[in-house]
Amino acid sequence: MKMLVDMLPAIAFFAAYLLSDIYTATIVLVASLFLVVLIYRFGYGHWHKAHLATAIIAGALGGLTLYVHDPAFIKLKPTVVYAAFSLALLGSHLIGERVLLARIPQQAVQLPDAVWRKVNLAWAIFFAFCAVLNYYVAHNYDEATWVKFKAFGFTALMFVFMIGHAPFLMRYLQPESAKE
Template identity: 50%
Template sequence: MNCDVLCHGFGSAGLGPQYRLKEDAAVILCRMKTLMDWLPALAFVAAYVVYDIYVATAVLIATLFAAVAVHRLRTGEWHKTNAIAAIIALLLGGLTLWIRDPMFIKLKPTAVYAIFAVVLAGSHFVGDKPLMARIPPSMIDLPDWLWSRINAAWAVFFLLCAVVNVPIAFYLPESTWVMIKTFGYTGASFLFLLAHLPFIAPYLPKEEEAQS
């Protein structure tokens, strides 16, 4: 299901007609979720099921860099989150392929989420506003105090994901880790995103304002 449509439908059904989500607000909310595109993740799972963790690792590296390149060609800009994920996948995945030890690629989510947590937390102290608050006001306009809390909440969320991944990587079966890495963290991120909607809804344009 298209993420934009799902967010729009959730807002319309769950928050009442006076606070229906505008399409552009739904889009930006969906784009605030954890920082991995579906195509590389699904390609990783498919390669793992058909072959093994080593082929899947190579496929993940290739598709992540392909996603970064396509975004660059389409927009003329670098997709920073995908670029970070691709570089870490290259480093840790490269070690997995070289040493033939899957533990390196298993720790990739920990490294990625830890970096995101540090960047978000650090943005409270660097610059005039937290990173989340730098979303263009034309997309979604929230008061600074709310952006600050959202930014802090995502920093904590990513830190928890980074920590939780460690015992999953070390103690659960490899196939279980693959499924959690692909679907578990993404699902948790989306649910965490939806939990923001009641707090954001009062600041979204009311239906009559959107139609005017």
């Protein structure tokens, strides 16, 4: 269910773009991102910080898009979000006892510190790559191509990246998690 909630903004953005234009899609995106924040807060009982940060960034850049009537700002949103995630993950190598990903409560997998550092660094590099890739696609392809790539391309990239981790992380699965 959480995966569907997480995908809601991308699906809503794409549908609104198909039915109307980039400005309507921007409004729908911002509204759906804040809706996801509220779903996590009231449905799951906690603030999802990554979704909250994404909603705030989308609100600011989406607001600029609508105010100046220029889609360049909303096209920049994934670049800013992915760059912020990358910097946060990289910064956690320098701040605190554990890297950021190791601080997230884990039930299915327990990794040694050295492995967490490698996984955290891999995600930081992946998000930096996504930031650059979004910037490239947004500035070198037409709007419709960027919308499709934003809605589905990054989801597919993330899925492939996560699957790529599976063989490496399988040996660290907790016994009760492996049985389920």
